[in-house]
Amino acid sequence: MARSATQSSTAVEPTVLAPFYTKALYDPPEAGTYELPPIGMAADGNVIDTKGNKRRLHEFFSDGKVILLSFIYSTCNDVNGCPLATAVMYEIQKRIRNDPFLRDRFEMVSLSFDPIYDTPEVMALYGKGYTKDNNWRFLTTASNDDLQPILDSYQQSVIRDYDENGKELASFSHILRVFLIDPEKRIRNIYSVSFLNPGLIINDAKTVLMSDSQAPAEDNLVKVASLSRPGDYKVGYETKDYVTNSQSVADRTGKEADLSAYLVKPPLGLPAIPQPENNPITQAKVQLGRKLFYDRRLSLNNTFSCAMCHIPEQGFSNNELAIAVGLEGRSGRRNSPTIYNVAYLKKLFHDGREESLEQQVWGPLLAFNEMANPSVGAVISKIRNIPDYKGLFEAAFDGRGVSMETLGMAIASYERLLVSGNSPFDRWYYGGEKNALNDAAKRGFDLFVGKAGCVSCHTIGEKSALFTDDAMHNTGMGYRESMGIKPESQKMLVAPGIYMNISQDIIAETGFQPIGDVGLYEVTQNPADRWKYHTPSLRNVALTAPYMHNGALSTLREVVDFYNEGGVENELLDVLIKPLGLTDRECDDLVAFMESLTGDNVDTIVADAFAAPIGDLTKEDPDWAH
Template identity: 55%
Template sequence: MKLLLLFGILLITTHANAQENKPLAPGYTELPFKPAKPGSYTLPIITQAANGEVITSNNQPKQLHILMGDKIVILSFIYAACSDVNGCPLATQVLHKISRQLQKQPELADKLRLLTLSFNPAQDTPEMMRHYGEGFKTGNFDWQFLTTRDEAALQPILDGYQQNVQKVYDDKGQFTGTFSHLLRVYLIDKDKNVRNIYSVDFLHADTLINDVLNLLADAKPQAKVQAANPEMLFQPGDNKQNYQQADYQTRSLALAQRRGQPANLLALAQKPPLGLPKLPVPKDNPLTQAKIALGRKLFYDRRLSLNNTFSCAICHIPEQGFSNNEMTTAVGIEGRSVRRNSPSLYNVGYAQLLFHDGRENSLEQQAWGPLLAHNEMANPSIAYVVDKLKASVDYRGLFEKAFNKGPTMETIGQALASYQRTLNAADSPFDRWYFGRQKGALSEPAQRGFALFTGKAACSTCHSIGEKTALFTDQKRHNTGIGYTESMQRSPEKHRVQVAPGVFVDVNSDNLKGLNTEKANDLGYYEISQNPADRWAYKTPSLRNVALSAPYMHNGSLPTLADVVKFYNQGGAANENLSPLLKPLALSDREIADLVVFLEALSGGNVSALISDAFAAPVGDSGAMARPTPDPGKGR
């Protein structure tokens, strides 16, 4: 098999009369540096290349994917009438340079294909593209010039590559024949995976050729990579540890490089791992394989958000404790701020209170909170989500199989709840030592930590442990002072902002206003109950798998387990509603360390299986779902 490089370009175009003194892009000049040796660096998988129906210059309809898979391909989006020197002419100039270089390297030229697709199908007919291409093609090199039958056929392709193309109109509302768009270039391998993205400042023939050679040199099979580095499956895709240091080097792992193995989730729910009690399941929503599979599909489907970009798993990331290790508080679609941390979903089927403030008590009901929240998945209504799923090709028959009826508010919530009830992780070192009576299963520091947990530190008062099982939560709400402290603190005059590894700048707070929405004050369960005694009260989370779900507390304000233990060691933060259970603990540094070791020993032995199953889950393709069509007789 030969590699396929898809090189997609979406160009910035402006009015032609502004071109005379415009600085030329680097792609026109000599490369000012020597590229790294091919094979010495990694081009991670970014996303899957989009498909769509195109028309060749010989007027033959083809699927774009048909032109991929056997070669490396460079795809540029242009329109023939473009006059922006750093727009379409830049794209064709760079590709022309590549074409000329490869005529001298036939062994490499045989593995590369250039595709140039017009985003002006009304003017750039197949015949026009054939004439246009004759001015650029060099010898017999494989360079194909494409168009589409109309804008309706083109739009899904542009959407698939996230290319925002807009027509430019004059003062009278007439189309000027020019377009406004961004220059982006996509490098895609033989499996149709995007491996690099270039902008106008990075688009250069020498760089592209070097990246092609790098892909060819990187012939190590993915299975061997994972076998040699099994830990690569279970860590953040972009590990920014030590990012604050000036010599930081990225260790980003493309999520698409990971391969998962489906698990028997129903069996895991029916027979929970050591340390967990029998799973409570509502009588009106018994677990079945069909429901779990449907809920799993929904959970990882980005199409459940308003703009088809955001899934449940984007906040509840499997390899990050089904939470988010990289953000203190969550971020919804379009970067909209959410004021609370993403809670872990491990063992969520046992939770009697849901959300940090415990305002819901049913997973079936809870599911609709993030689906409808304007700063999370932002769907405008329940009907919008239902209609979207009804219009989806790949959901046809799945709801009927699981529930004997189609998508409804009820069945969508039941399906998502069914999958989440299978995310049960236990059989930890602590479980094997305490419930399994395996003497060597827990280290001595962890055993000392357990003695503190149930004794001097009194953690088990709220994070309870039973005789045969342990959920490590009393299923109640408490005021620890974290919410009070955040509400009462004054905003600093300056914020320290990290702009690059090891580089920080102090920015006046006034200069940051308007860049983000003001974070609303958080009063905890008081916002639901309206009882002043409930101010800053939040539910007690389970401590199972707690080492996997940093940062901590409802606002993500404590980055490590050691910080959490130190906070409770000081007795929380004093306020009039502080829980009477909190008091200074007088723990020594060694005792704090032992408690942390114990908490780390609560990670389930089956966590890897659940993550691997998540990696094997299908991910929604926006091309498989039509947008809901409004009824003209409604909503007027």
């Protein structure tokens, strides 16, 4: 601790005590690896802002934000006192500008304990040199009568200094104390000179926010994916006692989660979430993007949202359809790819035709067989006139309204937080938990990286694993589809519990022929790229059936069998695809390994999705009369 005032006109130059000016003796502990129990409640009181408005101190403690509170006076010149507190806070302000987790969750307040000299005008002038963002308030009080109860509550002792002749000086003796206050207005830490370090305070703030009841901290995660299943769960369908337990969207209940905690500490097994320089993730963007993702009003007839192809409880894919179906039942050509961990991909869509999430979103919005909007302008105009979007884009994008760019940036910000890891595999491979995997899964891993060679495309790194090389390959599946190579008959369910082998000729007469699909060739027009498709990540793969770009394989065992047989021979078959010679047991072990890749935060993400509004049309919406 240090005295923060000039003691007299003959006082010696104080010794620098703060590690902020030199170098801390140790690095601060990693955020989230320790606890900061509440010390007490943060007191309230009557204050005045820089515009002269009389307000209560707690009015500057924004909901959902951590507050750093300091007591200063503007004429202090002690290097270990008020200038130190202000310098540290200024440094914190600079750092959190580029920290997406704290940028919208951290605010600072500096309250003067010199109401006589530090008028609102003086505090405005003092703060002007430090405030670069709208997250630091400079306050004063109307009188010592208003100030003293606040100082007493925070146990902030302040004594006015006098010279040797007893003349009152414009300086004070006080012990420097800075307070970290959580969103519930509880004091979580108090910093003296020796501990007033930006790195420590930032990690403390993150720790407090990560331990908040709304954040998906590890203790609050549901460990199994109990919410993930097809909407019409058909177990027992063939029995006479079967009763559907399909769940109406309107009946679902969820719990909103602060997924941006993963920006600070991604789930085990995943690298840091990448962010474009021109679209750093903020809480406001994520909340807006989440609202847009689930809003059915973004489609032409207000019935179809992004989440109706990327269904949260079905692995953000669609377990019930091999081929996606869009607006008014219009069929697509391909299976709905999962968007779990899509933040890490550089190639998007099965044919890899997009390279950023910001751009990708407009494909489905405008596709006739998806959301069917006639133009970019039509989408923007509709959103601009929906009352519950009023001001949301402006708040998220520094005054910019809805546009082609900001809409893409908002949805992309939400999608980047749909990261899922800390699976049994991760806890075994990266966490060192010997019993996190069963024996079958361990044998499957050995096959995955060995005999089966799966790791050649579904890569595993030293510190993290995305289980995709983010590249394009021809496995023969696209070739088989294009050439119409099918068995003479196909086993089909024709009634509960009754299957029949149906001739392909009969099947062809009862439906439309599939639309041609040659994969990457459609993007590049390079004949060598025919039937190449993007390597999907295998994370959460047990939740994302059916498989392949066309949904042709219903189970993971079918996928393993397909590769075990060497794919489908064609002139452009990838050199990595060849018969594997796996036994039945080895195939089962590979499936067991892939089933171990389900993240333990799946239900947290799904429950958060369930809490989002689905965009019911109201009388205030522009399309109500239609």
